[in-house]
Amino acid sequence: MRKILIAVVAVLASVSSWGQKSVPVYLDNTKPIEERVEDALARMTLDEKLGVIHAQSKFSSRGVPRLGMPDFWTDDGPHGVRPDVLWDEWEQAGQTNDSCVAFPALTCLAATFDPSLAMRYGISLGEEARYRGKDMILGPGVNIYRTPLNGRNFEYMGEDPFLASTMVVPYIQGLQSNGVAACVKHYALNNDEEYRNQVNVVISDRALHEIYLPAFKAAVQKGHVWGLMGAYNLYKNQHNCHNEILLNQILKRDWKFDGVVISDWGGAHDTEQSVMNGLDMEFGTWTDGLHFGASNAYQNYYLANPYKEGILNGKYTTKELDDKVRRVLRTFFRTTMNPDRKTGSMCSEEHYETARDVANSGIVLLKNDKSVLPVNVSKARRILVVGENAVKMMTVGGGSSSLKVQREVSPLDGLKAALPGVQVDYERGYVGDVTGAYNGVTTGQDLSESRNASQLIADAVAKAKNADYVIFFGGLNKSDYQDCEGHDRKNYELPYNQDAVIEALAKANKNFIYVNISGNAVAMPWINKIPAIVQGWFIGSEAGNALADVLTGKANPSGKLPFSWGRTLNDYGAHALNTYPGKWRADKKIIDEEYKEGIYVGYRWMDSKKIKPTFAFGHGLSYTTFALSNLRASTKDVTRDGKITFTVNVKNTGKRAGAEVVQLYIHDDEASVDRPYKELKGFQKVFLQPGESKDVQITIDNEAMSFYDEASNGWKSENGSFTALVGNSSDNLPLNIKFNLK
Template sequence: MTTTYKKLDVEQLLATLPLDVKIRLLAGKDFWNFESSPSHGIPSIRVSDGPNGVRGSRFFNGTPANCFPSSTGTGASFDVELVERIGKALGNECRAKGAHVLLGPTCNMQRSPLGGRGFESFGEDPTLSGLITAAYINGLQSQGVSACVKHYVANDQEFERFSVDSVVSQRALREIYLEPFRLAVKHSSPWSFMTSYNRVNGVHASENTQLLDDILRKEWGFDGLVMSDWTGVYSTSQSIKAGLDVEMPGPTTMRGSAVMRQFAAGKIFVEDIDERVRNILNLANRAIESGIPFEAEETAVDTPETRALLREAAASAIVLLKNEKELLPISGKPKKIAVIGSNAKIAVPSGGGSASLAGTYTISPLDGITEAAKEIGAEVSFATGASAFRYLPLIDPFMKNAKVEFFIDSPTKDYFNDASFSAKADWEEPTKSSLAFMIDGVPYDKLGSSPRCRFTAELTSDFAGTWDVSLGSLGQATLLIDGKVVVENVESRRPGELFFTAGSEERRAQVQLEKGKTYLFEVRHWTDPTKVTPGPFATLDKAAGFRVGAYPSQTVEAAREEAVALAKTADVAVLVVGTNVDWESEGFDRKNIDLPGATNDLVKAVLAVNPNTVVVTQSGAPVAMPWIKDAPTVVQAFFGGNELGNGLADILFGKVNPSGKLPLTFPARLEDNPAYHSFGITSDTPGKVVYGEGVYIGYRHTDRSNITPLFPFGYGLSYTSFAFSDLQVSSASAEGDFTVSFTITNTGKTAGKQVGQVYISPPTEGRITSPVKELVAFKKVDLKAGEKKEVTVKVAKEAFSYWDEHFDSWVATAGTFKVAVGGSSDALELEGEVKLEKTFKWRGL
């Protein structure tokens, strides 16, 4: 039952609320809810992960949610109108799940392709990221749901993420890493921010006065709420005085009684506490005014309109990189299409970690291609070819009647391997997944400090022969099949990177299964409190968690030979390869940019036997392509959400003309990335990561260093052709505003969309060293064959400016600047000039 609340009189409440109530409001109530005070009319605000979907208030057995493309895919659309519609759809789903705040969008810069959460960010350019972020926020907040822009700031790696010090010059901090956040505030007025885990120049972001008070609130005029990332508060009085309003999650660790002690010691005052509570109450008023119920039941959203938007978004996230033989779109009515690759059969809608969720449904590439092939009468055959997984795929597709049970009493020594089990559960719940991260949704308060857990599911094999099976867990666990222990993860348990690095390594075994026979898979789990490794999430110390995987055994050579034989007989081969949540996830960074396992050997082998091969790479961040010269047709599909399979098929079969552009530079090799010498575990300064490349990330680096990338920023092909003409650049005002107008013509025979990208280059004299060019505006237009449209974009003073560390301000430099326009950073067809008559300094928005 929900409670109705009236709008709060904030100042009156601040004058009358008891101090203990105010202090209680400074931290979350639980994992997904703010504290409340019903007797004072203050509701509990519910938050939900983001950023590419609305998971709701449970990791474990949560209400199904729609998954939109991960942020690099959304960034590839270069389409602010589409992103605003995505934001509205996410807002509607927040309403259905009773969530008042969505924890997104993420607008950190992708400094290195190795960043584990790189797929959560929109790209490497602050203008692209800032304007896409603003569109997302405008759509979301139009539905009465607060965006929570994250992670503020310089949160660019997972290695030592709670402690690492991001050492970055003030110029790079301002021009690159803070800039998308500033643009978001300028163009959308977000209602909340989330601080990052890391230090910035020696001070943790959650207690950094310069970032939270001087820049965000005073300089930019932000008047919303600032919350911490989960467990990202490391001080009491410092974080309160710096401007951090709410510690998340609850129950509190750094506030509560600690605040009272700091208050008694005179380290903080009532005025400091009131400043924080005022922002909490203001956000509560926005939640009240939204009409979203408090403590509401969660429901799923699955409508034809939402599915259509998911499909449109998936197609917009795809970039055509090569089409030399015009193999795409698939035409000529091929009779046999070979689909190859584990990313084809096992859908990868998102990266891992807090961005992952249980989808309402998912269309794999194999599903989408098979359905599209029916329309042209083609037969589709499939072979895996090479495994892309780091952990064995979950048993979910094969299981039924799955449930988890909890028992209050501690386990006997035989608990993990006793074939007979008849104890009555103290709590149980059915589940649809063999990945159970039970950090929430389980009544641990009633089950004791360390309950034991049992998972059972019936699995029917679709393959006769040898299977690999696996188990990973938070605590100690064993996997039994029909009462026999097959995987032991108790005495042999070793720490690994599962479950936000709090889990174990994956343990594997081989078993013989008969086709069509049903087996009882059983996991017995217990967390031994004497063997818990303290981690950032206190609830993990007793929470149950495990993942069960299984996959038919096959040697690398046999898998590749099967795929090659299939490719030889096909008119067209579609090779879908890439990464997945095993390789790109919150909690750890990538070790390299190579495709997993034997993937590259598979690609080379298939290309050698079938020249009509379409290579589809799917990843959240750049991957190396050592076979690129031999591949005439290459498509980059980012993590595409629920409809990734249909979106890909729409592109491959020509229902949609590809229009995506790379939001990231794809380097030919990892060493060409500017952060190569100072990222994560490669850093030569333990505890610190020095941003030695300064402002030169992404295309700024390749331009200045004269490096030819594999594919440049802003690049993307189409099935039609476009021409740019009629460039007009207005005079610049004294405030630094001007407009750029140009015409885009579709010179081909197919309707399509093109992105007009506007770059500016500074004068070569009278200014400090600066990037060769920088993106300052972009506009996507939809054109019929032969159609032309005039495009006009507004450019502001940022285009003329750099951050001057001596004056501690932006400086817009007088002089003549070159303006260039085109469809990619390396294909600028038009050039003009704009002159700023007088130098001026500025701060703020």
């Protein structure tokens, strides 16, 4: 019906005189999009053009009613479709039909090292968005994990640009297959949250292009993303939502991006820069999108009346305006004006299955001494579950990714359901955040507690002594100054006295299992005192079921860490060089944060300083064992326009079916410039039955041998010898083979 109404309005709008009418080209979806864009653009008035490039409500922009173009609706992601808010308020609209499936956070998706799951994730999220009438999902996020204090790391895909690039492309393709635009964010260098509107990043061109831009570039050139969101912070003293270098030069000129650039909410600061420096659509919060002020004041936005006044008085021509409108129209024809879009589906069992499969594949078994895991279901009679994170809902809070879910299975309930013949007891252990509300969504949980810290520990220890297993669910939550938008963590240690609880429980029971719920690494001073550690992430609606699957062995863990897990903050370059969080200028308005570590982020830094992390990038254990052997190359000499394929045999040498991730790193043996010892350039996940073996092939080309050359402002590779390093984590690469680039 919506398509019919759009068509009727558009045809009526095209009537030039009584008895005469011509179907406009823009309405003919058999015509190329560019013809339709130009036809529609020629029919629009100045007010109509200005109307489509700025918000009309918190999450929508105006269409062109006279031409039959509906309003354009965005919605926060990237882990699920956010509940609807009031037209001009952040609080809930009070609907009862806007619950969703919460998919695992993107750190978990990255930990799967499985692009096929990223595709399923994107398709499922796109179907939910379509059913809710959303035209753009504000995600995925691909900012690099530079410091474990970043409150928003849980929304991103880890520290390695190749991993993030590989995982973001199928997510975008799956989402956009539903006619819903992805909006990759936050472009660029938004690597910490504290003072995010004031941070001016000072960085070398090489580090920018090698570390912080590749995932965005892949999203544009390989994922063909339709939308991109500017970041709050500054680069070269310009805010990134209207940044000449990042938007006009790199994104639109060099990468040929043909989609729409939207501001983060309140990310625009000036009309002239918004007009001239690449911003296409302005979204925001108050009078001008940033400052507190009048309600329903969208005509006061920088790209609204101030822009119109500048055009009318001759300060601006319509050249920049027409380019912005073309990009918006292109997005319309891909989404709201796409007659082939399906209706989508909401909270389907297929979506829950996708969420559970991603979680099962992304949960990381970090440590498993004496094979404490999986829980021996046949012998266990009593299991004690401890920790607030075993019962606390984690889908509410954390900032713009906060969701209202149809259901969320807690770890405690998941274990009880998975172990019907076992007595599963619970003790609180510690008290963290008891609020359970965000923007009007409330969990409905009563997490109040009258016992003090000492009594909580004593009660947990008393039960632990008589349990067959003790499983502690701790870590972080989505409160301010933890894993949450707007602020960074204040320290690396676990909050809420958890270290004392863990020490006491580990002493009371040898079968102690620690499950860390977070999107970040944390300090583990007690690591040598406990046998088993699991990284459980924020994994959404199916959290409890997925964690129970892994803990009981129903699912064999196969996740790999998408970031390096340091022992202390000084294991990370940003902290070792004391460059985070930067220095205030004399006027106290801007913070200059210099990325002195350059290209040495994560394992690149730890390799260069010979630091042994707590857990390495790419690390992840299994309940079975694998053997990698017989590495060979398709050629000894490869040319710049050629490719080289590496083949390795992988065998499941254990007694359980499982999956291993073969990881390929490249070492430049004789570079003329400083290069990391190794860099991830390929990976493949392989599923094997007990005793089964397969050959895995990974192909690379000249891009894998290249570095960004600042002298020529471009990518460069050099003739000479390289070494391919192959294994199953960045610190376990037993196989190697040399080849030459000619």
